[in-house]
Amino acid sequence: xxxxxxxxxxxxxxxxxxxxxxxxxxxxxxxxxxxxxxxxxxxxxxxxxxxxxxxxxxxxxxxxxxxxxxxxxxxxxxxxxxxxxxxxxxxxxxxxxxxxxxxxxxxxxxxxxxxxxxxxxxxxxxxxxxxxxxxxxxxxxxxxxxxxx
Amino acid sequence: xxxxxxxxxxxxxxxxxxxxxxxxxxxxxxxxxxxxxxxxxxxxxxxxxxxxxxxxxxxxxxxxxxxxxxxxxxxxxxxxxxxxxxxxxxxxxxxxxxxxxxxxxxxxxxxxxxxxxxxxxxxxxxxxxxxxxxxxxxxxxxxxxxxxxxxxxxxxxxxxxxxxxxxxxxxxxxxxxxxxxxxxxxxxxxxxxxxxxxxxxxxxxxxxxxxxxxxxxxxxxxxxxxxxxxxxxxxxxxxxxxxxxxxxxxxxxxxxxxxxxxxxxxxxxxxxxxxxxxxxxxxxxxxxxxxxxxxxxxxxxxxxxxxxxxxxxxxxxxxxxxxxxxxxxxxxxxxxxxxxxxxxxxxxxxxxxxxxxxxxxxxxxxxxxxxxxxxxxxxxxxxxxxxxxxxxxxxxxxxxxxxxxx
Numbered sequence: 001x002x003x004x005x006x007x008x009x010x011x012x013x014x015x016x017x018x019x020x021x022x023x024x025x026x027x028x029x030x031x032x033x034x035x036x037x038x039x040x041x042x043x044x045x046x047x048x049x050x051x052x053x054x055x056x057x058x059x060x061x062x063x064x065x066x067x068x069x070x071x072x073x074x075x076x077x078x079x080x081x082x083x084x085x086x087x088x089x090x091x092x093x094x095x096x097x098x099x100x101x102x103x104x105x106x107x108x109x110x111x112x113x114x115x116x117x118x119x120x121x122x123x124x125x126x127x128x129x130x131x132x133x134x135x136x137x138x139x140x141x142x143x144x145x146x147x148x149x
Numbered sequence: 150x151x152x153x154x155x156x157x158x159x160x161x162x163x164x165x166x167x168x169x170x171x172x173x174x175x176x177x178x179x180x181x182x183x184x185x186x187x188x189x190x191x192x193x194x195x196x197x198x199x200x201x202x203x204x205x206x207x208x209x210x211x212x213x214x215x216x217x218x219x220x221x222x223x224x225x226x227x228x229x230x231x232x233x234x235x236x237x238x239x240x241x242x243x244x245x246x247x248x249x250x251x252x253x254x255x256x257x258x259x260x261x262x263x264x265x266x267x268x269x270x271x272x273x274x275x276x277x278x279x280x281x282x283x284x285x286x287x288x289x290x291x292x293x294x295x296x297x298x299x300x301x302x303x304x305x306x307x308x309x310x311x312x313x314x315x316x317x318x319x320x321x322x323x324x325x326x327x328x329x330x331x332x333x334x335x336x337x338x339x340x341x342x343x344x345x346x347x348x349x350x351x352x353x354x355x356x357x358x359x360x361x362x363x364x365x366x367x368x369x370x371x372x373x374x375x376x377x378x379x380x381x382x383x384x385x386x387x388x389x390x391x392x393x394x395x396x397x398x399x400x401x402x403x404x405x406x407x408x409x410x411x412x413x414x415x416x417x418x419x420x421x422x423x424x425x426x427x428x429x430x431x432x433x434x435x436x437x438x439x440x441x442x443x444x445x446x447x448x449x450x451x452x453x454x455x456x457x458x459x460x461x462x463x464x465x466x467x468x469x470x471x472x473x474x475x476x477x478x479x480x481x482x483x484x485x486x487x488x489x490x491x492x493x494x495x496x497x498x499x500x501x502x503x504x505x506x507x508x509x510x511x512x513x514x515x516x517x518x519x520x521x522x523x524x525x526x527x528x529x530x531x532x533x534x535x536x537x538x539x540x541x542x543x544x545x546x547x548x549x550x551x552x553x554x555x
Contacts, residue, residue: 043399043401045397046397046398046399046401046405047401047405049396049397049398050398050405050408052396053396053398053408054408057408057411057419060415061416062411062415062416062418062419063408063411063419064260064419065260066259066260067257067260067404067407067419069260070256070260070404071405074402074404078401136397
């Protein structure tokens with residue numbers, strides 16, 4: 001039976017432990033309230049992109065209405081959660097005010113998307129999807145600004 | 150030729166062990182977050198699982214016994230009790246996850262709430278197990294499971310950059326968010342190296358009445374079956390990397406993964422995803438429920454066999470009946486399928502050494518296996534598995550919570 005030498009085994013285990021320790025250290029690093037908030041609301045960007053794609057695909061007849069409704073419901077929960085985080089955050093208003101405005105617009109765009117789906121209006125849904133693309137770009141700018149130089 | 154038709158067992162095992170709810174989640178997350186950078190994790194896990202599955206098939210072919218049966222007989226009930234309990238707990242979580250997968254697939258198609266589907270899905274799976282023989286299950290799941298090849302077709306359709314894909318097979322550190330990277334890597338390994346997998350495969354080989362003449366064929370079946378699952382899982386990563394990553398979509402919810410195939414198949418893509426998920430998870434539900442019943446019946450020395458009439462092995466049949474009912478409860482009570490998947494994958498990674506150790510010990514029993522006992526290559530892989538699994542035991546649960554991967 002061939003096995004790696006015990007020193008090699010110790011070395012490999014040590015390496016993995018070091019990776020884990022470094023990862024844990026990174027996770028525990030003290031963040032500013034702005035960084036902390038922007039990290040917590042990160043899924044918003046992904047949900048804006050998801051809704052945009054869902055809207056485009058629904059407009060192209062690639063997705064059923066029930067799926068879009070379910071996605072909207074899941075996205076709305078994430079937007080609400082992010083709004084609550086912003087409301088209780090100690091981050092500077094330069095970050096929280098535009099963020100909360102963006103979240104309000106995202107909820108409105110979601111509602112517009114839903115209205116378009118209910119009315120079967122593919123052109124309206126495609127327009128809302130473009131608006132969501134704009135919101136996503138603004139969210140990314142906000143995220144990049146929050147990360148600092 | 151007849152022996153090679155047993156490839157169905159390899160594909161059934163791969164459908165359950167590879168491209169199930171866990172692999173769908175981890176593939177989508179890996180591709181969406183790190184593009185091709187985590188292909189190495191699937192490749193490494195595939196190589197290991199081929200060896201493990203080959204060993205368990207060889208064991209069953211030579212001894213005509215399934216693993217838990219043999220462990221109880223040769224290493225004693227006391228030795229087996231802890232691995233057995235952790236295996237049962239982890240298998241329960243996986244079963245709940247797979248039922249969640251079928252429910253979610255039905256939710257995608259019908260728009261009805263996922264929890265509403267939990268009991269009907271459990272009853273459907275139970276009916277299937279109650280009425281079918283092992284070969285019906287393995288052949289139908291393998292045949293229907295071929296639909297998951299849609300991910301491989303879609304991967305080629307997107308023409309991914311070959312250089313970047315090849316670089317993905319070499320382990321590398323991520324540019325950002327290392328915790329998430331490692332959490333997903335561990336989940337991929339956990340999803341592939343499902344501990345129940347090789348125990349199930351050995352029971353399946355006994356059900357299919359393998360003997361020593363299957364030792365050679367078993368190698369091919371293990372390699373081809375697991376490679377099938379691996380190709381589909383890699384296809385999932387590539388598609389997510391080409392479709393979700395450029396749009397900035399990360400998979401925090403299964404709804405975000407459900408659009409993966411709509412670029413390659415604009416009209417059928419959504420339905421293909423739902424049907425692939427439904428079939429893969431239903432196949433996995435049947436496999437995991439059977440795996441649980443096999444393991445419990447063999448450990449306690451009861452009559453067992455999917456080919457027997459339920460009246461002939463009433464306790465075995467009662468186990469899968471109860472397991473399906475209990476495993477439907479988390480989804481019925483509204484637990485999020487993705488969160489359940491994260492927990493199940495982490496638990497699979499964590500229990501691996503408990504389950505792998507007795508297996509490896511048995512594979513080295515020369516009195517039992519004679520010339521078919523493990524050679525140096527298999528034992529080297531076994532040592533690697535034990536070392537990797539020990540590390541996974543320590544890191545999997547904390548990483549699942551800190552990294553939110555899964």
